[in-house]
Amino acid sequence: MPGQDRRVRRSQRLLREALVALIPEKGYDRITVQDILDRADVGRSTFYSHYRDKDDLLLAGFDDLRTDLKRDLDALSPGVPPHPTSPTGVIFAHAYRHRDLYKALCGRRGGTVAQRHLHRLVSDLLRDHLRPHIETAGSDLPVDVAAAFYTSAALGMLTWWVDQDFRPGPAALASIYQRLAAPGLLAALAAPASTPPSSIEKHTGTSHGRPAPG
Amino acid sequence: MPGQDRRVRRSQRLLREALVALIPEKGYDRITVQDILDRADVGRSTFYSHYRDKDDLLLAGFDDLRTDLKRDLDALSPGVPPHPTSPTGVIFAHAYRHRDLYKALCGRRGGTVAQRHLHRLVSDLLRDHLRPHIETAGSDLPVDVAAAFYTSAALGMLTWWVDQDFRPGPAALASIYQRLAAPGLLAALAAPASTPPSSIEKHTGTSHGRPAPG
DNA sequence: ACGATGTCGAACACGATGTCCGAGTATGGT
DNA sequence: ACCATACTCGGACATCGTGTTCGACATCGT
Numbered sequence: 001m002p003g004q005d006r007r008v009r010r011s012q013r014l015l016r017e018a019l020v021a022l023i024p025e026k027g028y029d030r031i032t033v034q035d036i037l038d039r040a041d042v043g044r045s046t047f048y049s050h051y052r053d054k055d056d057l058l059l060a061g062f063d064d065l066r067t068d069l070k071r072d073l074d075a076l077s078p079g080v081p082p083h084p085t086s087p088t089g090v091i092f093a094h095a096y097r098h099r100d101l102y103k104a105l106c107g108r109r110g111g112t113v114a115q116r117h118l119h120r121l122v123s124d125l126l127r128d129h130l131r132p133h134i135e136t137a138g139s140d141l142p143v144d145v146a147a148a149f150y151t152s153a154a155l156g157m158l159t160w161w162v163d164q165d166f167r168p169g170p171a172a173l174a175s176i177y178q179r180l181a182a183p184g185l186l187a188a189l190a191a192p193a194s195t196p197p198s199s200i201e202k203h204t205g206t207s208h209g210r211p212a213p214g
Numbered sequence: 215m216p217g218q219d220r221r222v223r224r225s226q227r228l229l230r231e232a233l234v235a236l237i238p239e240k241g242y243d244r245i246t247v248q249d250i251l252d253r254a255d256v257g258r259s260t261f262y263s264h265y266r267d268k269d270d271l272l273l274a275g276f277d278d279l280r281t282d283l284k285r286d287l288d289a290l291s292p293g294v295p296p297h298p299t300s301p302t303g304v305i306f307a308h309a310y311r312h313r314d315l316y317k318a319l320c321g322r323r324g325g326t327v328a329q330r331h332l333h334r335l336v337s338d339l340l341r342d343h344l345r346p347h348i349e350t351a352g353s354d355l356p357v358d359v360a361a362a363f364y365t366s367a368a369l370g371m372l373t374w375w376v377d378q379d380f381r382p383g384p385a386a387l388a389s390i391y392q393r394l395a396a397p398g399l400l401a402a403l404a405a406p407a408s409t410p411p412s413s414i415e416k417h418t419g420t421s422h423g424r425p426a427p428g
Numbered sequence: 429a430c431g432a433t434g435t436c437g438a439a440c441a442c443g444a445t446g447t448c449c450g451a452g453t454a455t456g457g458t
Numbered sequence: 459a460c461c462a463t464a465c466t467c468g469g470a471c472a473t474c475g476t477g478t479t480c481g482a483c484a485t486c487g488t
Contacts, residue, residue, distance in 0.1 A: 045437080045477095160359065178426075452467080
């Protein structure tokens with residue numbers, strides 16, 4: 001008695017696969033339930049007996065992703081790290097291994113629902129990762145803001161990457177992320193309670209002067 | 215003869231205002247054309263004589279925003295900067311001055327369309343800002359990746375900020391952004407052609423060791 | 429082999445979309 | 459002040475996607 005009826009597993013698998021395959025083709029918003037049904041070759045009432053609507057189907061697939069990613073990430077903390085990788089590096093690697101899925105979730109044609117849930121997933125992750133570091137350093141850096149910054153930066157790179165068909169390898173991407181992200185955090189942690197507004201007041205000179213990140 | 219018929223301006227203004235007001239209430243996706251019509255007190259056929267659909271109405275408002283923001287940004291480059299602000303600082307200030315609009319565009323209840331267009335807007339902006347710096351420094355940092363990183367980071371903070379009802383002032387937010395973003399870019403520009411993959415290979419030690427940004 | 433459970437497919441009510449048209453009304457130019 | 463023009467209104471309409479229901483049939487686990 002494996003979890004469920006064989007037919008149920010079959011239907012749900014077909015529906016999930018159909019949706020993921022359809023997203024890069026039509027874009028999530030333009031996909032109709034009938035499209036999914038045709039692609040999956042599944043009856044209408046079968047769909048609604050498993051899922052409330054299109055979003056529900058998408059979100060159901062998310063649970064698998066969540067646990068899968070969580071497993072990869074937990075492999076980081078406990079033992080001595082064989083590869084000194086950051087959480088974001090793990091995410092990039094995970095995305096590379098599940099290219100089709102991430103193309104549907106982060107790609108240009110993904111929908112609001114996927115983006116938001118992925119954002120929340122990563123955001124919670126990074127917040128928990130950052131909090132202890134910021135607190136023990138006694139920094140005045142707000143954890144939430146830092147989490148927002150690094151989450152969006154990582155997901156922004158991820159989205160760009162997906163739309164580039166994963167051109168540079170995951171290691172190269174993680175490398176660039178580290179180069180851009182690490183110094184800022186280290187600097188912020190090193191300066192616990194200096195006057196915050198003054199740090200922006202350094203002159204950038206003319207438009208040809210010292211570069212501002214934007 | 216000001217541009218257009220007074221009635222046209224009136225109708226379009228009413229429709230734009232209705233949409234912007236409706237988004238934070240219902241969420242863009244759940245808004246129906248009829249909702250907009252009721253709120254604006256405008257006839258159905260009038261709507262369709264001006265806009266193709268809901269998205270079209272949203273995008274039309276974007277043009278005004280674009281030119282407005284562009285004006286603020288051009289005030290940066292030419293003369294000696296009175297305030298040494300970065301493009302992102304200008305964007306934060308602009309968002310603060312148009313809180314209602316940005317609440318609709320970046321807020322939790324905004325739609326895919328708005329997010330994507332705003333992303334493209336800022337992305338193009340930052341790419342142009344970054345390219346000369348990266349090129350003159352002879353860095354191997356890909357411009358597109360850097361643009362993706364900083365654009366998403368800025369918009370991520372902006373979204374968080376909007377959903378917090380603009381709690382810390384725009385200056386404080388810009389300050390934090392600078393603290394997190396600037397060191398990374400400076401470091402990347404200072405290391406023109408070092409072996410890229412090695413920079414990530416520094417040991418982070420155990421999970422309690424040196425902080426990785428995520 | 430048998431009862432339980434899942435699937436199918438068609439039909440249905442509903443709500444939203446986008447188009448059309450005739451009648452009424454405000455506008456800007458002269 | 460007048461008038462032709464252009465805009466607005468509102469209802470009717472065809473179309474499409476959604477989510478539900480139901481009876482006949484198939485597949486499952488035991």
